[in-house]
Amino acid sequence: MSTRFSKAETHLPLNLLRAVALAFCMVSWLAGTYALAAANNPPRSTAQWTVFEARFASTSEYQNPFQDVTVTVDFRSPDGKHHLVDAFWDGENVWRVRFSPEQTGEWTYETHASRADDAGLDKQTGSFRCVPYEGVNTLYRHGSIRVSPNRRFLEQSDGTPFFWLSDTAWNGALKADPKSWETYLADRTKKRFTVVQFVMTQWIAGAGNADLRLAYQGRDSITIDPVFFQWMDDHFQSLNEHGLVAAPVLIWTAPWSDFSKSLNPGNSLPDDQIVRLARYMVARYGAYQVIWILGGDGVYQGDEAERWKRIGEAVFGENPSRLATLHPSGQLWVGSDFGKEPWFSFIGYQSGHADTPENLKWLCQGPPATAWDAQPVHPVINLELNYENHRNFGSGGRFDAHAVRRAAYWSLLVAPPEGITYGAHGVWSWETRPAVPMNHTNTYVAQPWFNAINLPGSTDMKYLRDLFSSLQWWTLRPDPALIISQPGDRDAAAFVAAARNENKEWALLYFPVGQTINLRPDELTHPALVRWFNPRSGQWAGSAPLSGRTLSITPPDKQDWVAWIGGEPPK
Secondary structure, three states, rough: OOOOHHHHHHHHHHHHHHHHHHHHHHHHHHHHHHHHHHHOOOEEEEEEEOEEEEEEOOOOOOOOHHHHHOOOEEEEEEOOOEEEEEEEEEEEEEEEEEEEEOOOOOEOOOOOEOOOOOOOOOOEEEEEEEEEOOOOOOOHHOOOOOOOOOOEEEEEOOOOOEEEEEOOOOOOOHOOHHHHHHHHHHHHHHHHOOOOEEOOOEEOOOOOOOOHHHHOOOOOOOEEEEHHHHHHHHHHHHHHHHOEEEEEEEEEEEOOOOHHHHHHHHOOOHHHHHHHOOOOOOHOOOOEEEEEEEEEEOOOHHHHHHHHHHHHHHHOOOOOOEEEEEEEEEOOOOOHHHOOOOOOOOOOEEOOOOOOOOHHHHHOOOOHHOOOOOOOOOOOEEEOOEOOOOOOOOOOOOOOOOHHHHHHHHHHHHOOOEEEEEEOOOOOOOOOOEEOOOOOOOHEEEEOOHHHHHOOHHHHHHHHHHHHHOOOOOHHEOOOHHHHHHHHOOOOHOOOEEEEEOOOOOOEEEEEEOOEEEEEEHHOOOOOOEEEEEEOOOOOEEEEEEEOOOOEOOOOOOOOEEEEOOOOOOO
């Protein structure tokens, strides 16, 4: 049989192959187009208070997208109000915007790029519907956090008071793998924590994340690593999914070490790059339930105070969508310097890691106890009390659970209570084996984080939260006049903190040691009963009637106790 073919016959298979190839290319192109459209198309509906996200693809190339182009998205609410939000670069030609809608109904948006010739970033439009949240997460059930109308405490959008019980995991989000982060968050949720504080970039105790990636590189014109921030995305999302508010330090700025100038962004970068870096993180994470800590461990006084006022204004503007504060260095009160800044939401302070009489008096009888009523008033939170198992720079040794409880209850009763921040040595630095934290050689060896989360003081914080949740804690005001003779005047470690509610119906007192004190009954309307709460077990331990012109009360034993005094006992 002949193997020769006609001309037409020889071209037929070739034409068929070309047709098949063309069809394959068309299918591939359509599939790619559909995939791109699916990636670019945001969800049609988003639950109230959660995160809406849209993706945009740049049509231009940039040498440093982080520096070379900015994109602002104008969100218009169902009632016609405008909300301007920065988009952020997420690697290659990808840009994203995240937004948390606070009003149900139809929303629209339009992008505005600094490079109008970039058709993929400029004048992009879209819409979505915000629907009511129907889940059980309290962050979304009650809404985002704001300062209360009387500016004494924090509350959620529906008026639910928000108690700040924060844990310190400075290196947690940087170092924890997903499984470890989940284990940690489950433990803190079980113990009724409501906030977690952590650092956002490389800093003096963490030279990058677990993959040794840096948030940024350079100095005068920095570049960022989107993969680093994608790592952080998952940690933010997990926090909120557990009902915990994220409290990231955007710019660590502790000046006390020679390593500060090479590792801390606040000590190594020029101000314009600090602002650009902080604004990037605000754009990327501002749609989550988050409270910003602009600067960490800085000395915000004099020229530095003026500097950080300028930085805060440049980062947040005059009407930020999320609360913001500063984390100052030990025993530094920033209320008088920053109280009138529009972006500054509450006074944070650090009582420090020493128990000398001077240190203890600073907390109990210093600015936290005397300056909380200065105008304009703000909520007050101790953002760093002495860490459990950390070195005591005063009397030596390590801080135990009693020292943690003492600082916590003092902090809550010497100023109108809003909350406190707990810390455990080994958790804050996220050690994976017994080790001295990086560049903190004088703090002693820390336990691995998975052991340190079980230190007893963390459970005592649950008992503290249980106690305050049983009371209308947001109505408490310090009342040192309730005590006739303050034991703390003779021994700072014996200071008894006293507060009563606004109507003088009941009072709460913390005894760091068992001792007898005399009270002025005319400070309360009906001091008929004293009831004792054990801060070590979380249990009420009996009650006793009160009578007489001078009320004398003594705790059940020589350990620390909380006394409730009033008419009807708390449930």
